[in-house]
Amino acid sequence: MTIRDRVKNLTPYSSEREKTEIRLDKNESPFSLPKQLKRRIMTQLKDLPFNRYPSSSSEGLREKLADFHSLNKENVVAGSGSDQLIAYAVKLFSGDRVVITPPTFSMYRFYSNLAGFDVLEVPLTEDFDLRPQQIKDAIRDSAALFLCSPNNPTGNAFERKTIVDLLETGKPLILDEAYVDFSGKSEIDLIKEYDNLIVLRTFSKAFGVAGARIGYAVASETTVEHLLKVKPPYNLNSLSETIAEVLLDNHEIIQDRVEFIKEERNRIYERFEKYSYPTEANFLLMDLDAHEFLLEKGIGVRKFPGRLADKIRVTVGTKKENDRLIESLEEFIESRTSSRLSGQQGR
């Protein structure tokens, strides 16, 4: 079968995770849902008519999300993971290329390329901050800009005034707030002022249901109207919609866990301040090339190519998991120091 060139040159997303006892590689929540919540969900799923199609645009969930953010249903679109909203968003833009600010989440490039856009990179500074002037120059002739704040995989959040500055250009800005519950600095309110802002949110991180694949986009009513045109019907299954609705009804239960993760994150950060980048997410980027070492200890963390090749991204886990991580990383640092010392002695 004749396959178009654009596809032939793609490499598939590298698939299965390493099988490790401790999984700190995907920025998931380390916790199962609280028992009472899981019970409520199971009760509702038991009564769900599996044989019927879901609402074609998850109307019930859109209403609850609108309430949650004090917005209108017309400002919200739900999807099967916030990924899916990236796929819809890129369909709206006219132009030949989009701008991304690496190191950042790989799916902006994936979906943009699939939709036929070239990708122009304006790398973050050495401290992983934005370069506003360069970005402005780059987006002048581009279709859209992707930002992730707090940024994955660096962990830092960008300043509101820089984001506003970039919105002032009028160019579409997709702001991925997957990790915003851990920073508390959402820019969702800016959708009231900026028609060119699309904010992405997910239930996979703070809400702790990555398995259910639930995400949503928040934007102006006009932009949402267009997103709904490119969104196929029934894109979110009814089980996931049910889970999201129960979680929103009980979101205060989740908040305690967010606080716990932040405390644990700070504990790890303080322990390895010399090696850690400042973070407002549920993970830390660390200047330690310890991926293989940790793997041998049964701990999976994330490794990246290129500029981050000698670093690891570590998701904050349970207390026990973090203890094991800290212990192993101390051992790694020690072994490295002593091998260096013995190396020096050897000379």
Next chain:
Amino acid sequence: MTIRDRVKNLTPYSSEREKTEIRLDKNESPFSLPKQLKRRIMTQLKDLPFNRYPSSSSEGLREKLADFHSLNKENVVAGSGSDQLIAYAVKLFSGDRVVITPPTFSMYRFYSNLAGFDVLEVPLTEDFDLRPQQIKDAIRDSAALFLCSPNNPTGNAFERKTIVDLLETGKPLILDEAYVDFSGKSEIDLIKEYDNLIVLRTFSKAFGVAGARIGYAVASETTVEHLLKVKPPYNLNSLSETIAEVLLDNHEIIQDRVEFIKEERNRIYERFEKYSYPTEANFLLMDLDAHEFLLEKGIGVRKFPGRLADKIRVTVGTKKENDRLIESLEEFIESRTSSRLSGQQGR
């Protein structure tokens, strides 16, 4: 925000269904899952780690599907509804337009347009059969051909030899077999011979879990390899994957229900033979403009614009639902006849 013209001109998929007591409008299964199956599913969902991402390409389900069809895992891709596989498939084709054979499922046009393809129509004959020579002429300069067999919304299945004849052109053929369990005439085995065939299947009809949004594509290993490149990771949530796996492990339980639906379909057909088109699906296309009439009786059926404007598509329901449908349709026919008669008398 500047929105590309292609999107501005789209109309969103008309969304919510009419609220009716009896829902024969979406070709769903009229049955809840058998109790023992639902129980097995609930037990598995209870133990599912909601906080963890699913397998990035539903490896467990792909293996079970391969077993089910006596194929290799490398011949199967799973998705969130067979819809999603249409979206992936259209990304593979090179060219400017695709061919469809209306009246047929509206999503082939939707996804093709979204991917930038024009759509060339080669309408079915008066008996809703294919026009092979016209199709062959049309696909010569086209990227791909979509067929649905049994065809939605007409109900008839196309002949294997015609499908083979069209495959011989070498052009990509997407064959949607959503309703094939009710006809028993799958062409999946042809993927071994034809690299240009992609067969779509769904769990929304015979398997009765439209709410879970599970579908899959079956094709040659090379074609699947390309589909996996354009498929984003984690496209199927872990709850739906679990449901599909349990259903495949217990597929014999589903078979009884398929037999029941076929019997009921034949009962309705025989009762209204004069008005019904021959069908091998779980629905009937009927030459009765009874949409509004049935709606008043609390029965939802599907109405279409254009060529099918004076017809209805009726999903086969439970025994009771079908009794109500038959009764109402007889009433409709009678009222029509008597109003015609009284109209004649009035002249």
